[in-house]
Amino acid sequence: MKKEYILEALIDNQISVLNRITSAYMKRQISIESLKLSKSYVKGVKKVVISSHTTEEVIGHIVRQLNNLEDLHKVDYYLPKRNNHKNTTDKTGY
């Protein structure tokens, strides 16, 4: 079922990483509802927050694919409600 999902990533301050993240949406024809790029608490690391409407299966796959990116430290998705937080970057979860 399609819902709003928020993707959050911590990336190095390098030109092509943001592009690689948005292209993961582009190639699946998912339109991005909002996108915010901001400083994080670590110098040289930026935080990306993207909201989009899609299914959990698709956003989960996007996150797992982005996890393999160079210059990306952490990526995660959750539903906008705070109590539904789900951590998918746990590598031992499989």
Next chain:
Amino acid sequence: MKTEKINGAEALLKSLVNEGVEIIFGYPGGSIMPFYDELYNYGDRIRHILVRHEQGAVHAAEGYARATGRVGVCVATSGPGATNLITGLADALMDSTPVVCITAQVISSKLGTNYFQEADTIGITIPVTKWNYQITNASEISGVIAKAFYVARSGRPGPVLISLTRDAQVEMTEYRYEQYIPPVQKFNEDAEHNEWLCQDVAGMINGAEKPLIIVGQGVIISGAENQVLKIAESGNIPVISTLMGLSAFPTTHRLFAGFAGMHGNIAPNLMTQQSDLILAVGMRFSDRVTGDVSKYAPKAKIIHIDIDDSEFNKTVRSHVSIKGDASRVLKSISPGVKYRERPQWWSFIDDKRMIEKERIISRDLTPVRGTKNISMAMAVDALARIGGGEPVVVTDVGQNQMFSARYSKFNKTRSMITSGGLGTMGFGLPAGIGAKLGVPDRQVVVITGDGGFQMSLQELGTIMQSGIDVKIMILNNSFLGMVRQWQELFFEGRYSFTSMDNPDFMKIASAYNIKCARIERAEDLDSKVKEMLDCKESFLLEVVVDKRENVFPMVPSGAPLDNIILK
């Protein structure tokens, strides 16, 4: 410590030497000239192969990488030079091939001004590379090149593109080679996998009545061939292969049941549907392997081993997924695997093998419909018999590829080089050149069709100039055979633009000073294939084959694997 200043171009060359690069494939042009000027002095350390088209350079680098396991390197200029690499980069990304492409870029102060031969190389190559980076300062070169090679070969290998502005090539810098040290979390990921889970997996294998091992290219990349052999032999388990996994397991071994997928053997596809346990190693359940995903392996518990966890549960749901290097994971599984006879399972397999032999293979290996014409299967089979499974087979894409996969014999690993995921026509000839330069002691035979050969036949010039010994076998049916087959089967025989009026390939080969022969009759096949293999230099053998030949068996696109068309 004071180091001498050198320019960026030389720094790049020093980095390449430090990374162990011996051969680069390239094509010079405007913005890359400072690099080529320095390369002039490095002829004793790095061999440069001048290709005839940048696409040839990247495919050759892929062929080199696939034959050796080392990183293939290619060089091109800015703008058109870089855009000509795109197909090869996409191919390398799909087939997990470690390639580093170095392209030039215009002076950094002119970026974005539509300068002569400017293209947004970084922007264009984002979707087709594992990582890319634009260097604008010579001081960055050492670190970036070290990282580029690390990224290309680590984890699931892939292509990396480094764009180097012209000013970064001429700027003076103090050079010091730095080895790339990956971030701690990435390093740990590669090292660990779940030991006790592996022991459970061994127990699952022992309990299975109809187990099956599927090997993909991951087995070759991680060097896990012996581990697979050990598990298969110690458990008496049949092994099947994907197209990309071919040659990971010796094809003549009694446990090898064949090649799976759309044009695969009958036994592997039916086995998949009957099996109760599938051990899938280093493969990604591509649509050509699974057919209809919802009906794939309905009875099986699937154990998926891969280095890339984004492949888990992507198309096929697995019951157990283990992220890790195939060789290490299998090493943990193999001690627990016990021998079991499973006579019913083996008689099922032998039965299906027999059906294929009677209904497909015997038909493929006889001249077509009462003529003396050669069939494509006969040509590949002749090579397999006379070559004895020793040569590296490099294929193009289409019917020639499928017949090569079905009828070739492989004794050694890294002997099948083909464009699997992207299906790039024109891949064969340049990849063959790269493979031969990577493994000069082995015989390299390119099997190609008349269509694919003409997509990259300019690389005959590379063979001529560099004196490379590559054998080329053109299976000429004067058609784009695979498309023609689909038109016959699914488009009611409307052969829309698939027939080809071909040039005289003998004249083309002679123009490039390459020995050649043309055969049409079955009785000449063995002697000419032998002549080709015995020849000490390049040889082009044109085999004229029947136009109407189709590749069977076939699982139609989107159909379940047990829906096999036999004719």
